Amino acid sequence: MATISLEQEINPWEAQAARFDFAARKLNLDEGLWRVLRYPSREIIVHFPVTMDDGRIEMFTGFRVLHSQARGPGKGGIRYTPEVTLDEVRALASWMTWKCAVVNIPFGGAKGGVICDPKKMSQGELERMTRRYTAEIIEFIGPEKDVPAPDVNTNEQVMAWIMDTYSMHMRQTVTSVVTGKPLNIGGSRGRREATGRGISVVCDEALKHLHIQREGCRVIIQGFGNVGSNAAKLMADKGYKIIGIAEYDGGLVNPNGIDVCALIDYRQRNGSVLGFKGAEAADPVEMLTQECEILIPAATENVITSRNAERIQARIVCEGANGPTTAVADEILADKRVFIIPDILANAGGVTASYFEWVQDRQGYFWKEDNVNEQLATILAESFDDVVRYSEAHDVNNRIAAYMLAIDRVAFTIKQRGIYA
Known part of the structure; x- marks a missing residue:
C-alpha cells in the first residue's frame, strides 16, 4: 500500500475517485465511459449577499454539483456547515449517483451546500440565506432536473423555504422540486425515519x-x-x-x-x-x-x-x-x-423514501406509512442481496461490489442512450 498523508487519505473526492477507479478497472469499463462517469457533469459556485438582522450585508458561498442525469434527475441533499468544500460536495454528488443505482431508483447524483454556521444565525437570517441561495441556482434545479433534500444542518423547514422560493419564481406551486418537506406541503410519511x-x-x-x-x-x-x-x-x-x-x-x-x-x-x-x-x-x-x-x-x-x-x-x-x-x-x-x-x-433508505415522496408529489396521491415502510424494506433487502451476490461472483469486498454494481447499471444506461456529441 502506497504511503499517503492523512490529508490525502481523508480528502472525500480522492477517496471516492480511488474506489471508482478500482471498481471500473475490475469491470473492464470502456475507457470513454470511464471518463464520462469519473467527473461531475456540472459544478456551480455562487457568491451571494444576505442582509443580517443587524443590517450588515454578509457574503455567502454556495455550491451545487450535478454528477449524473443518465438514469433520471439529479438527487441529493443540501448541507449548511462552516467546513463544506467543493471537493466534499463533488464527492457526495458522485456517491449519490452510485447510491441511487445500487437501490435501482431512477435518479442520478447531486449535492449542494453553503458555507455558514447555522448555529450562529437567527431563523430570519437562515430563511433569507436559503431563499437567496435557491434563487442563485434556480435554473439548475427542478422536478425533472435536480431535486434537493435535507442534509447536515438542514431540515423540513429549509426544504419548505426552497420549495416556496422555487414556486414563487414558477408562478405555481411545485411541491416535487424538493423532498424531505413537511407532511402538509407534500412530504411523505416515514421519510424522517x-x-x-x-x-x-x-x-x-x-x-x-x-x-x-x-x-x-x-x-x-x-x-x-x-x-x-x-x-x-x-x-x-x-x-x-x-x-x-x-x-x-x-x-x-x-x-x-x-x-x-x-x-x-x-x-x-x-x-x-x-x-x-x-x-x-x-x-x-x-x-x-x-x-x-x-x-x-x-x-x-x-x-x-x-x-x-x-x-x-x-x-x-x-x-x-x-x-x-x-x-x-x-x-x-x-x-x-x-x-x-x-x-x-x-444509508440509502433516505434517498429511497425521497424517491417515494417525489413520486407521490407528482401523482398527487399519498401513501400510508405502512406502505412506505414495506416498500422501503423490500428495496433495501433486495439491494443487500444484489451487492452480496456481486461480491461473491467477482471476489471483491462489499464496497467494491456496490460500486461495480452501480457503475455497471449507470454505464449500461449511457450505452443504451448513446453519447450526444
Whole structure:
C-alpha cells in the first residue's frame, strides 16, 4: 500500500475517485465511459449577499454539483456547515449517483451546500440565506432536473423555504422540486425515519448472511441525530442491544443496553446526551474501537482511518454516514475480515423514501406509512442481496461490489442512450 498523508487519505473526492477507479478497472469499463462517469457533469459556485438582522450585508458561498442525469434527475441533499468544500460536495454528488443505482431508483447524483454556521444565525437570517441561495441556482434545479433534500444542518423547514422560493419564481406551486418537506406541503410519511429504518433492515440482512443471532447483538452507534437515533430506536425494538452512543460532545456506555426511548426524550429536553443517568460517560473517540457485533458510524466522514482501523473490534461496520471509512482503512478492515455494509447501500433508505415522496408529489396521491415502510424494506433487502451476490461472483469486498454494481447499471444506461456529441 502506497504511503499517503492523512490529508490525502481523508480528502472525500480522492477517496471516492480511488474506489471508482478500482471498481471500473475490475469491470473492464470502456475507457470513454470511464471518463464520462469519473467527473461531475456540472459544478456551480455562487457568491451571494444576505442582509443580517443587524443590517450588515454578509457574503455567502454556495455550491451545487450535478454528477449524473443518465438514469433520471439529479438527487441529493443540501448541507449548511462552516467546513463544506467543493471537493466534499463533488464527492457526495458522485456517491449519490452510485447510491441511487445500487437501490435501482431512477435518479442520478447531486449535492449542494453553503458555507455558514447555522448555529450562529437567527431563523430570519437562515430563511433569507436559503431563499437567496435557491434563487442563485434556480435554473439548475427542478422536478425533472435536480431535486434537493435535507442534509447536515438542514431540515423540513429549509426544504419548505426552497420549495416556496422555487414556486414563487414558477408562478405555481411545485411541491416535487424538493423532498424531505413537511407532511402538509407534500412530504411523505416515514421519510424522517427512513435512513435509520434502512440501516436496521440491512443490519437484519447482514445477521442472516453471517448466521448471527439478533437477540443480544451488541451495537455501538456514533452520532445520535436523526439517522442514529432512529436506527437505535428501531433496532432496540427488534431486540438489538444498544450498548454505546458516541456524540460530538461525549459518549455513553451501558453493557446491559441503553434505554433508547428514554435517551431520545432526555436529549430533546436537554439538547445533549451528557448527564443521562441510564449509562456511564465514555470517551466518544475510544468507543469506536470497543468490542461489539455492529458498529454504526452515523455522523460524519472520515471517522475510521489508518489511525484507528486496526483497533476496530466490530464484526460488522454499517455506514450510516456518507464516507465514514477511508480507502486506506478499508484495506485494514478487509485484512481483519470485518463485514462492511457500505454507505451507498447502508444509508440509502433516505434517498429511497425521497424517491417515494417525489413520486407521490407528482401523482398527487399519498401513501400510508405502512406502505412506505414495506416498500422501503423490500428495496433495501433486495439491494443487500444484489451487492452480496456481486461480491461473491467477482471476489471483491462489499464496497467494491456496490460500486461495480452501480457503475455497471449507470454505464449500461449511457450505452443504451448513446453519447450526444
